[in-house]
Amino acid sequence: MHNFLFDFDSTLADTRDVAVLATQQAYAVKGLTQPSREAVVSYMGVPIEVSFAKMATETLSDTELAELYTEFRAQYHEAEKLGITLFDGIADTLTALKQRGDHLYVVSSKHSVPLQRNLDQLGLGQTFEAISGSDTVSHYKPAPDGILSLLDRFDLAADESVMIGDAKYDMQMGHNAGVATAAAMWGAADPASVKAEKPTYLLSTPAELLTI
CATH class of the missing domain: 1.10.150 (DNA polymerase; domain 1)
Known part of the structure; x- marks a missing residue:
């Protein structure tokens, strides 16, 4: 990926x-x-x-x-x-992904204004190439709009792209967009529902993103 x-x-x-x-x-x-x-x-x-x-x-x-x-x-x-805090291992993993030349984006159900504000608050304001919030799409998760718009905008190959999320809606959106999915089990409130979507990758720590 x-x-x-x-x-x-x-x-x-x-x-x-x-x-x-x-x-x-x-x-x-x-x-x-x-x-x-x-x-x-x-x-x-x-x-x-x-x-x-x-x-x-x-x-x-x-x-x-x-x-x-x-x-x-x-x-x-x-x-x-x-207090909004990064999960353990997220900062180091994002740094490592960027250092090896990978492309990072955020696709969220949050409005893009508070989303960017939260990223800035966490020191991640310049980490991602682009963000997609609820105000930038016509159809919300699990519709694939947020992912598809980024694939088109940045000419990204779907088979080299992965949606990482903690909820079943993230997995469904990834499936609907035709990209791989990675379940962020460190933040999942309902692990069973996430696993039921049969994600491509089941991750217990952020560092595992470096292996996919």
């Missing part, structure tokens, strides 16, 4: 606590029933434009949902200051 496409949340960085706190706070501010931690975690990897309506016990209008998205982004901006 020469082209590495990474998910962000729970693949590059541990953001689970931040996502749960920001989501629950957003629902509370809007007077809505707070989703459980388990519900929030189960939807990580899915854009909020899809997951928030499903987690709400109330029926929300498009306007109310838009206001909830805005509130979540504000809450996330505050919560992320409490």
Whole structure:
């Protein structure tokens, strides 16, 4: 593999606590029933434009949902200051991949503005050649749009490309795009569902990316 496409949340960085706190706070501010931690975690990897309506016990209008998205982004901006951390081994692995001439990208369900802000916060702002956020695609994961746009934009060979992620949606997106898939088991909240997608590679540590 020469082209590495990474998910962000729970693949590059541990953001689970931040996502749960920001989501629950957003629902509370809007007077809505707070989703459980388990519900929030189960939807990580899915854009909020899809997951928030499903987690709400109330029926929300498009306007109310838009206001909830805005509130979540504000809450996330505050919560992320409490700590987003890279998983052990990620920094060294990214450095080694770049040093040997491989190409690195991020394909995330997160909006590209907070995605870039989080990468900057972690010292990875200049590490990736490009990022693809939820605002840059017409169809969200598991649709292959984010991957296909990068393959086309940078003239990447699909058979030399791999999608790395912690959730079943990442594996499904990779399959749909016709690229290899690597399960980042160090961040998987539901390992069984990830394994069920039969990823090309099942990785227990980031360093194993150097062997594929």
